[in-house]
Amino acid sequence: MSDRYAPVPEDRFVFGLWTVGNPGRDTWGGATRPVIAPDEIVRRLGDLGAHGVCFHDNDLIPFDATPADREAILGRFRKALTETGLRVTMATTNLAFHPAFKDGSFTANDPAVRRFAIAKSLRAIDLGAEVGASTYVFWGGREGAEIHASKPVGPALDRYREAIDFLADYVVDRGYGMRFAIEPKPNEPRGDLFLPTVGHALHFIETLARPEMVGVNPEVAHETMAGLNFVHAVGQALWANKLFHIDLNSQRIGRYDQDYRFGQEDIKELLFLVKLLEESGYDGPLHFDSHALRAESAEGVWDFARGSMRTYLILREKATRLAADPRYIALCAEAQVPELSLPTVPEGFSGEAVTRLLEEHHDPDALAARVVANERLDQLVTEHLLGTA
Ligand code: GCO
Ligand code: MN
Ligand code: MN
Numbered sequence: 001m002s003d004r005y006a007p008v009p010e011d012r013f014v015f016g017l018w019t020v021g022n023p024g025r026d027t028w029g030g031a032t033r034p035v036i037a038p039d040e041i042v043r044r045l046g047d048l049g050a051h052g053v054c055f056h057d058n059d060l061i062p063f064d065a066t067p068a069d070r071e072a073i074l075g076r077f078r079k080a081l082t083e084t085g086l087r088v089t090m091a092t093t094n095l096a097f098h099p100a101f102k103d104g105s106f107t108a109n110d111p112a113v114r115r116f117a118i119a120k121s122l123r124a125i126d127l128g129a130e131v132g133a134s135t136y137v138f139w140g141g142r143e144g145a146e147i148h149a150s151k152p153v154g155p156a157l158d159r160y161r162e163a164i165d166f167l168a169d170y171v172v173d174r175g176y177g178m179r180f181a182i183e184p185k186p187n188e189p190r191g192d193l194f195l196p197t198v199g200h201a202l203h204f205i206e207t208l209a210r211p212e213m214v215g216v217n218p219e220v221a222h223e224t225m226a227g228l229n230f231v232h233a234v235g236q237a238l239w240a241n242k243l244f245h246i247d248l249n250s251q252r253i254g255r256y257d258q259d260y261r262f263g264q265e266d267i268k269e270l271l272f273l274v275k276l277l278e279e280s281g282y283d284g285p286l287h288f289d290s291h292a293l294r295a296e297s298a299e300g301v302w303d304f305a306r307g308s309m310r311t312y313l314i315l316r317e318k319a320t321r322l323a324a325d326p327r328y329i330a331l332c333a334e335a336q337v338p339e340l341s342l343p344t345v346p347e348g349f350s351g352e353a354v355t356r357l358l359e360e361h362h363d364p365d366a367l368a369a370r371v372v373a374n375e376r377l378d379q380l381v382t383e384h385l386l387g388t389a
Helices: 038-048 067-084 111-130 153-174 198-206 220-225 230-239 267-280 300-324 326-334 351-359 364-369 374-386
Strands: 013-016 052-056 087-092 135-139 179-183 214-216 286-288
Touching: 013 300, 038 052, 038 067, 038 300, 087 111, 111 153, 135 153, 153 179, 153 198, 179 198, 198 214, 198 230, 220 230, 230 267, 267 300, 267 374, 286 300, 300 326, 300 374, 326 374
Parallel strands: 013 052, 013 286, 052 087, 087 135, 135 179, 179 214
Antiparallel strands: none
8 A cells, every 4th residue: 555645643533432432332232342532542643644523522521421531531532632732623422312302302392402403512612611622513413303293394404503602692692703503414313404495505504694604514424315415515505605614525326324334335426515615615524423333343443444535535536636627627618617607697687688698599409519529527436446547
């Protein structure tokens, strides 16, 4: 294996404590690997050239930890961060696991549950701020329903918005300087989740009291589960200046939430994802929200982590080569890609513009007969991926 695909911290690769820390538990069976302590995860990731870690409050500090436990764990965690130079890039609240959240957290029907969910988030935001997290993610794992009668969408979204607005005010009040990123997902664990796609989340954000503080955290698997095109989702988030974070992994369409290693599926889509991220100037964390296969050993977890980063770097190189390939540039020109950036009616609306458009000679048959060379264009992309270009 060549070294030019060995990651360095400047590549901004991040793993959640819950990702490499996943012991292989699933709905049908228990753990297949031992649990790894957070400071050990930091050290192993440091050895591999990662940039940082992120966590849910309870990945770091167990739900029932005493204040003394909290300080001891934090002390060990901070020591590992200092020794490795790893950063905490993002934090989030676990509002999914505890049975108290069985009917939702910010959107639970019972106001007492909602107040507990907000209080838990306040404490988790403090924890994130304490270790330097600049992004705070909201993934509404229990925000949803299985049956229509139980949870009308309008009031549920009112409560979701109320919670995010309250927490955004808190961050401003404390001067934490954090930004929020909402993570959409169509289903799992609820039958239907609120804010199911990037599009839904982008609209929701515009209704918030502080929309400038809130962006999205799209995840490959989640849009793919919904049968959507992830490159389009990220493209629209970038277009809206709302790509605040990203969760990278792999997923086959129409399956349960697989959380596969980045690159395990649909390499071509991931090539265009990496190309888009790199060309857009996105400079946030590249977070792998995935885990090693259940059958993998404790040591295999680090093969999973290494592979995730290595694949990104290979795709980054492929994307650069593709963009610079004169054949690619020529085929893009033939497909009129540059023309898509030209305004259609540059002079804007006016009575004259309308008249001009209506009086202009349009020849639909000639337009239908023009050549669009997409077959050769895509074949070239495929050959770049296969190494035969
Ligand atoms: C999932 C989600 C989570 C979130 C995490 C951070 O499908 O379980 O992707 O892993 O990303 O809870 O909020
Ligand atoms: Mn997920
Ligand atoms: Mn995720």
